[in-house]
Amino acid sequence: MAQDDETTADQPQASPVLPVQPTGEEQSRVAQELLAEHVPLALLVDLVAPVVSSEEILETEGLPEETWWEAEPETPGA
Known part of the structure; x- marks a missing residue:
């Protein structure tokens, strides 16, 4: 092992x-x-400016009228 230590010590x-x-x-x-x-704008804001939280944005802007996250996914050909 000492030999390995010596060779790495000599390398830049x-x-x-x-x-x-x-x-x-x-x-x-x-x-x-x-x-x-x-990607939600609130998430991007949290990533680049963590001083403004998504909770503060939600308080200011409120929930969207359409609850897209609760909608049933569309099946192709239906």
């Missing part, structure tokens, strides 16, 4: 990889794609 240490920050345009594109996939 890797630099940490820092994440690349997306540009504003990329962030907008990703947000639009998520909204197009029906």
